[in-house]
Amino acid sequence: MSINRISYTDLPQAVRLAVEDTTGPYEAATPVAEGLNNALAVKLACPQGTFFVKALPVDHRWVWTQAREAEVAPYVGSVAPALHARVVEAGWDVLVFEALEGHQANYAPGSPDLPRVAELIARIGQVECPEIPLRRAEQRLQSHADASTLSYFTGEAFLHTDLNNGNVIVNTGGARIVDWGWATRGAPWLDAAYWVIWLIAAGHTPRSAERWAARVTAWQVAPSQGINAFADASARMWAEIGGVSPDNWTRRLIEASAAWREFRSIAIEH
Template identity: 55%
Template sequence: MDAAALGPGRDRDRHMPPTRIPYGDLPENVRSEVEQCTGEVHHAESAGSGLNSSVAAVLVAVGGKFFVKALPSDHRWVWTQAAEAAVAPFVRAIAPRLLARIVTDGWDVLVFEAITGHQADYTPESGDLRAVADLLTRLGEIPCPDVTLREAPLRLQRYAAPDELHHFAGPCLLHTDLNNANVIVADGRACMVDWGWATRGAAWLDAAYWTIWLISAGHSPVEAERWAQRIPAWQTATDAGLAAFAAANARMWHQIAGAQPDAWTRRMVVAAERWNVYRASRI
């Protein structure tokens, strides 16, 4: 079973990130290939967030600013590079443009246009929340491309009963990792990065993922769902489906946490459990 089958977001396998190295530590031939796309690189600054790449850096080059992410070609997550490249042409309305995928000298590299803005603020008083709701609405309007994607029921099968998995099935394109670091806001408009865990499933799932992140940022379950309700796809969810999803995520986060979770993980455990209790009370 691949890592994505374990669950959404930062699942057990994803909880152990690749070793991060500076862009300049890539082999010279790899950097030369990158510069065929960017022009000569004058400066590279490693990204301060993100867990899924060995290299994640903003490049200042002759051709402008670019964002590069890379994994060794034999890394267990390298399939996320292929998935992100496959989805990229179809999400250009809501994501930075992919300029090149380079696979050479033992490395798999994606080169994106750089975007400006700040990571979305999910706290209750944030002015970013409307932009994120609009972003998820626009995502729901994008037809799911005919490319290889993970399937939502398979990603949740360890955490839900077999007779619950049908709730998560569907034909829609999902991002599934609504970590606020993956949502960039500029001038009141949001875009979404890090599509390596794109999934096919029920239309309402991304709004449901967002609900847990909102609770972790300080919203009550009721307040979080009020924001989710702004997304048209949420209306297609059933109480039974939401309860099954909330319970599955609570189980997943408890498994991730283990006996000694860090503060970040503990916050997600508490948020997922709060929503689970609330959803169970609605059945």
């Protein structure tokens, strides 16, 4: 389902007043590229600081991700922006975050951002999984993986699972990650595995992508059969998401995941 983007002033006045009760009056509202799964994604410049505001209608099928992000926020301060407020008003669910300075991570081969992203993934792995009702990795992958392989994905690690470079903001102090709506409990190597697909989509060979993943300690001890199973499940998942007429953005992920699956299958044969 595509989401029609709106401007901040398109929100009902009651919603804007509730937001500004938490931020103070704003001086500028600037649309941002982040938050592609939201009806609203803007930076509000206010006298007391700048805030990133994202919103969905309360009847949207993805609105549960807003609640999940609010639940997760208290636990991810070391790797993510702080949640300033959540506003549910007049048919809208709004999250107000600290705005991060920096740029979206560049995953291309040779990018100076890559070491910082590897370090970020390692730091995410050090965050203790909170006792909240997160979905489990094996549940999320069961529709695309052979039942005999699901045990490879189980674990108690706290996972982000959406390593889209648009979710990773890099500055001179390092990297932080936004958009925790798909936070998951599972095997500790899975975030590095999700990153591999995005690296291939950015121009890496599967071998190069795995070398970057290997900078994350959890990947170094991942079972080879588990990685094979994840690569296969991911290729199936992206093919299903793309359907018969995938857009260009999705096609990149379909091709990247298929290339990784082929690489892993050749490795098995040899």
